[in-house]
Amino acid sequence: MGPHVRSVPRPSGECADRTLVPVQELHDAPLAPLTTFRLGGPASRLLTATTDAEVIEAVREADGSGTPLLVIGGGSNLVIGDKGFDGTALRIATKGFALNGTTLELAAGEIWTDAVARTVEAGLAGIECLAGIPGSAGATPIQNVGAYGQEVSSTVTEVVAYDRHTEETVTIPNADCAFSYRHSRFKAEPDRFVVLRVRFELEDAGGLSAPLRYAETARTMGVEQGERVPAAAARETVLALRAGKGMVLDPEDHDSWSAGSFFTNPILEDAEYEAFLARAKDRLGPGTTPPAFPADGGRVKTSAAWLIDKAGFTKGYGTGPARISTKHTLALTNRGEATTEDLLALAREVVAGVREAFGVTLVNEPVTVGVSL
Incomplete structure (x- = not known):
């Protein structure tokens, strides 16, 4: 039985569409097509919001009725359980790209990689090495998205969000976003803020x-x-590097049926790093030197991809419908017929294997809904 469709009037107000085109509401709606993994069961109800006012109205309605709410952007960092979501799923499909000099404002629903391309075309620097990252602009401050030496925290100036606790729209400056490696205030309080807009300050470097x-x-x-280097050349180089690792979305390439990097790079205290280094040398030989990079607070960041590979989970590992990418050990992939449980079984195997080999516990980067590792 297919999803049931009905129309919901758009809310009134300055942001409302005066033509009163109805908001689409689906019941028993498949969520797998809205994720890059292409996994997960249906939502009891799915709303698609195309204005900030619609987003706020949908959130208020869910909160007012005590209905569980799942906010979906580009679905590139989402693992939904096979049973789906018993509540209201809200897909944010807002549009808005405003560039004023070096100041950029993006609506949460803007496709991130397209926005990056437009800033490069305008000759601006600051997010060009974040090209090719799937998903929407609204997710970037939540995860403090980063790659190839850049993080959005270095260019985000403000985040406009709906605060579900105070029931107000708030503007949160960078200093209050609590950005850190793949983390933020928004990720720390997942049931509080719904990002509406993100503002950036870029650089005109000719x-x-x-x-x-x-x-x-x-x-x-x-x-x-x-x-x-020329910003356009940097962007093209990053896109090529990502594509070579299966990190650019391609419907024909099952290596890209993933959430990109499934695990974050571990950040270790000095004692933890020394213990890890000793185990690595014991396992791989005294000349072993694991990747090590300085991290905040005098800690050390090491490579999750290295850990996975050296623990025996090489590219293409697995025999079932969920396997490690053939191009990059950090990506877990759906080969076409996987279920979420297949994916989680593989993830748990990797976590256990790395912990046994090196005493380091990997942490998943994607958000899980109705399931956990």
Whole structure:
């Protein structure tokens, strides 16, 4: 039986569409097509909001009736259980790209990789190395999205959000977003804020990129770390590097049927890192030097991909419908017929194997709905 469709009048107010085109409401609506994993069961009810006013109205309605609420953007960081979601799923499909000099404002529903392309076309620097990341703009501050030496926390100035506790729209400056590695205030309080808009301050460097911080990008481009290159060239290089790792969405490539990096890079205290280093040398030989990068608070960040590979989970690992990507060990993938439980079984196997080998517990990066590792 297919999803039931009915129309819901759009809310009144300044942001309302005066043509009163109805908001689509679906019941028993498949959610798998709204995620990059293409996994998960249906939602009891699915609303699609195309204005901030509709987003706020849907959230208020759910909160007022005590209905569980699942907010969906691009679905690129979401693992939904096979039983689906018993409540209201709200898909944010708002549009808005406003560039004023070097100041950028994006509606939460804007496709992130398209927005990056437009800033590069405008000759601005600051997010060019975040090209190709799937998902919507509203998710970027939640996860403090980062890749290839850039994080959005370095360019985000403000986040406009609906505060479900105070029932008000609030503007939160960067300093109050509590950004850290793949984390933020919004991620720490998942049931409080619904991001509506994100504001950025970019740089006019005459068409050049921000200084390249990532060794692989600089090496690929034949320059030293810290140098600037044409922003368009930096973007194209990052897209090529991501595509080579199955990290650019492609319906024909099952390596991209994933959430990108499934695990965050572990950040270890000094004692934890020394214990890990000793186990690595014991397992792999005294000459072993695991990847190590400085992290906040004097801690050390190491590579989840390295840990997974050295624990024996190589590219393409698995025999079932959920396997490690053939291009990158950090991506768990749906080969076409997987269920969420298949994916979680693989994730748990990897976590257990890495913990046994190196004493380090991996943490999943995607948000889980109705399931957990």
